[in-house]
Amino acid sequence: MSTDDLPHDLQDGLTAVGEAARDLRDPWWIFGGAAMALYGLTDLHVPDIDILCSPRDARALLAALDGEVVADPGEGLFRSAVFGRAPDQPILVEVMADLETRDGAEWQAVGFTSRRRVFIDDVPLFVPDIRDHIALYRLFGRPKDLVRVEQLERLIA
Numbered sequence: 001m002s003t004d005d006l007p008h009d010l011q012d013g014l015t016a017v018g019e020a021a022r023d024l025r026d027p028w029w030i031f032g033g034a035a036m037a038l039y040g041l042t043d044l045h046v047p048d049i050d051i052l053c054s055p056r057d058a059r060a061l062l063a064a065l066d067g068e069v070v071a072d073p074g075e076g077l078f079r080s081a082v083f084g085r086a087p088d089q090p091i092l093v094e095v096m097a098d099l100e101t102r103d104g105a106e107w108q109a110v111g112f113t114s115r116r117r118v119f120i121d122d123v124p125l126f127v128p129d130i131r132d133h134i135a136l137y138r139l140f141g142r143p144k145d146l147v148r149v150e151q152l153e154r155l156i157a
Contacts, residue, residue, distance in 0.1 A: 005042055010034065011120060013049050013091035018123035020064035021051075028053035028061075028126060029112050031136065035127040036148065038118050039155055048092040052111070058082040058097035065093055077102050077140065078110075101140060110136065130156055 006014070014034065021028060030038065032050035053061060059082060062069060067086025072079055081098035100107040114129035128136070134152050137145040 009090045024057040026054035051095045055082045055097040
């Protein structure tokens, strides 16, 4: 996929994330709509860049992006040990660490087993394999997530 297909704010935001993440110590991933755009899907609106990483790296990344840790109420479907936003980037960046999703009354850890490197302007970024991303959306199970499953499955069909 050519980066020319990405909206300019998304491309600039991804470049900023990649540059800020160069010194992270642990594996990290871009997921959600931004990852779907990096896979080559162009018919979707990407309002933000979602990052999953370790708690230490989440704090470091937020600092590097002039973001801040935000209290996560741990209510609803998701919670994170560290959650923060960097709103002053070309596109909002949301950083999560030790993400969990509610499965009935229990919390279940969310993560990826695969890691694929992609580049924007020679800046490395990491996304999960499409199948790993599909599994995440199935786990979340919301109607919008199931639509994303269908979109992603078309890429591997």
